[in-house]
Amino acid sequence: MLTPIKRLGQNFLQDPNTIRRIVDALDAGPDDTVVEIGPGAGALTGPLADRYSRFAAIEIDDRAADLLESELPGVRIIRQDILKTDWSQLASEMEAERLHVIGNLPYYITSQILFSLLDAAPLIEEAVIMMQYEVAERLVAEPRTKSYGILSVVLQLACEVNILFPVSRNVFYPKPDVRSAMVHLRFPEKEPHASNDPAFLRTLIRTAFNQRRKTLRNSLSRLLTEDMPALPEEVSGARAEELTPDDFVRLADYLLGHSA
Numbered sequence: 001m002l003t004p005i006k007r008l009g010q011n012f013l014q015d016p017n018t019i020r021r022i023v024d025a026l027d028a029g030p031d032d033t034v035v036e037i038g039p040g041a042g043a044l045t046g047p048l049a050d051r052y053s054r055f056a057a058i059e060i061d062d063r064a065a066d067l068l069e070s071e072l073p074g075v076r077i078i079r080q081d082i083l084k085t086d087w088s089q090l091a092s093e094m095e096a097e098r099l100h101v102i103g104n105l106p107y108y109i110t111s112q113i114l115f116s117l118l119d120a121a122p123l124i125e126e127a128v129i130m131m132q133y134e135v136a137e138r139l140v141a142e143p144r145t146k147s148y149g150i151l152s153v154v155l156q157l158a159c160e161v162n163i164l165f166p167v168s169r170n171v172f173y174p175k176p177d178v179r180s181a182m183v184h185l186r187f188p189e190k191e192p193h194a195s196n197d198p199a200f201l202r203t204l205i206r207t208a209f210n211q212r213r214k215t216l217r218n219s220l221s222r223l224l225t226e227d228m229p230a231l232p233e234e235v236s237g238a239r240a241e242e243l244t245p246d247d248f249v250r251l252a253d254y255l256l257g258h259s260a
Helices: 016-024 045-051 062-071 087-093 107-119 133-140 150-158 198-210 245-255
Strands: 033-037 054-059 076-079 099-104 124-132 160-167 180-186
Touching (some): 016 045, 033 045, 054 062, 062 076, 087 099, 133 160, 150 198, 150 245
Parallel strands (some): 033 054, 054 076, 099 124
Antiparallel strands (some): 124 180
């Protein structure tokens, strides 16, 4: 049996019912292309490989990759850090217009993986991913709540986010110290709330929430330039958590002169 490595955030799924629920949560058809993030000991990998002929798994742990290649010959195992994955190149190699992503994410890099998926959104059809329950709550949080923050805004702007179901600590080896949840992200072919300058929008959101207790007049002061108009009065005295995702898009475009 593969020994989990703590620094890689490895907690291996062991419950057949949970595994089946996770695999069934993918909406991919039999001819679609599926990519698994962090297969580890392969709890999801076998069922996924049986269901999808166009399938690959990305694994950084050579021990796990060796195990999977010996137990699942013919399955494509990509030995790579998920944060260094070129999604465009991978889609091209797999001759796929869009990818269906699934995985039990290492919790310590969940946010980084989510942002990498966001950056590759035009290439991603959906993602079914496991994460810490509290992080999942942040993704679906509404304005004026404690959980509402950067991830809430950027994910809700880019895709449809749903918490599918909680996952018990008892279905893992070793048992994690935190609660888990399965989350489904569905990316439209065209981002529904697109900004004229996505990079500036991302910076604006980060800057606003990095000092979330301050009013936007103060938290955004270093970001605003002399060429930009003054913040609208109704926004100036508000805090980041009071703005909806669409409000941030309108504010970004307003500051850059793209809207009235």
